[in-house]
Amino acid sequence: MSKWDSWDESRVRVRPNKKGSRPRTKETPDYSEAQLARVVQVDRGRYTCAMVDQQPARVVTAMRAKALRRTPVAPGDLVRLVGDTSGAGGSLARLVLIEERATLLRRSADDTDEAERIVVANADQLLVVVASADPEPRTGFIDRALVAAFDAGIEPILLITKADLADDPADPAGLVSHYSELGLTTVISSREDGAVLSPAAVAQLRELLVGHVTALIGHSGVGKSTMVNALTGADRATGGVNAVTGRGRHTSSSAVALNLEPGQGLGPEVAASSWVIDTPGVRSFGLAHVHPDDVLAAFEDLVEGSAACEPGCLHESPEGGCALDAYVAAGNAGEHGPARLASLRRLLTSLTGGQDSGPEKRLGSLSA
Secondary structure (H helix, E strand, C coil): CCCCHHHCCCCCCCCCCCCCCCCCCCCCCCCCCCEEEEEEEEECCEEEEEECCCCCCCEEEEEECHHHCCCCCCCCCEEEEEECCCCCCCCCEEEEEECCCCCEEEEECCCCCCCEEEEEECCCEEEEEEECCCCCCEHHHHHHHHHHHHHHCCEEEEEEECHHHCCCCCCHHHHHHHCHHHCCEEEECCCECCECCCHHHHHHHHHHHCCCEEEEECCCCCCHHHHHHHHHCCCCCCCCECCCCCCECCCCCCCEEEECCCECCECHHHHHCCEEEECCCCCCCECCCCCHHHHHHHCHHHHHHHHHCCCCCCCCCCCCCCCHHHHHHCCCCCCCHHHHHHHHHHHHHHHCCCCCCCHHHHHCECCC
16 A cells, blocks of 8 residues: 555545535425415414315315425415325325415514514404403404404404393494494394304304405404304304403414305305304404504594694694594594594504503503
8 A cells, every 4th residue: 555545535434514415406396286275273383274176175284394484374374285185194294385375464462562473364354253241342452453454454344242231232332333433344243042142143244254264353252262163063162251350261272264164055165265263362462563654544434634634743642733633523533533533542652652551541441
């Protein structure tokens, strides 16, 4: 052996580098054969999906591809799946692509939290559920939901349950008259003959929800899951209200998308295209992602009065040339105009980091 052989490195074994052991390529995987599905539930990194264009829909469990590990996936998302999409027990498909979202309903923990949370994707209707009593309704929560729906381009619907507990069942807790200037579609349900929901309200909602993807939001204990069960034939857990705190008990731990139940003139194909997404009860609905200018735009009964405001008016107080006070005083926003203006200003103050007067006023209870 030559003395130079010790300098020969051609046979040296090099440990592979985990970051550079694979050859680089600019070619992206071809997912043209990936199958379309809708995400119906998200649970700890596993995604339950219903295959599209199949009746009855085949339910498949999937996990995200590595390229999507930082991309949030929400109920209602239309996605592409590859791998084992048989839906057999123990099978696992791979979620490789999220289709462009038509809408995105978001919220934050509070009005100063920059981290937004996706509630549902691709919903075109938002059913805001409140009870006329037990628990007490809060107009501040409804206003926040309406602002979020307006920001997302989603049509809102108000459902008032437990109207039999109100002094005036036709206008439970004054909510109907409070929002009369908005032209907001409102459904009222009472407990009749031992039934938690009135058959008339269920039938009215079915007509409104056919052919749509509808998300339900509301506090715990207002009857969301009960209504979902009546509309879909599901068996979602339901709960009551804490007698001490007056708040509902959480029964839904995750959002679930369900089809309307066929029957009563509703065929299987139409039912399969009509989705109801039940979401867990919320304690707060932060709007950190909404620009203050868009908040006013959601108050349709007040936005016309802002045309007379001084340029750059923040609408947070009568000072600074805000014309909303005179507009409301003239009766242009209806009987409840002063309360609506007060709610708008509470929202604007909260979003801009101003002083607040505690949780009850922030949430906008009817007594505030």
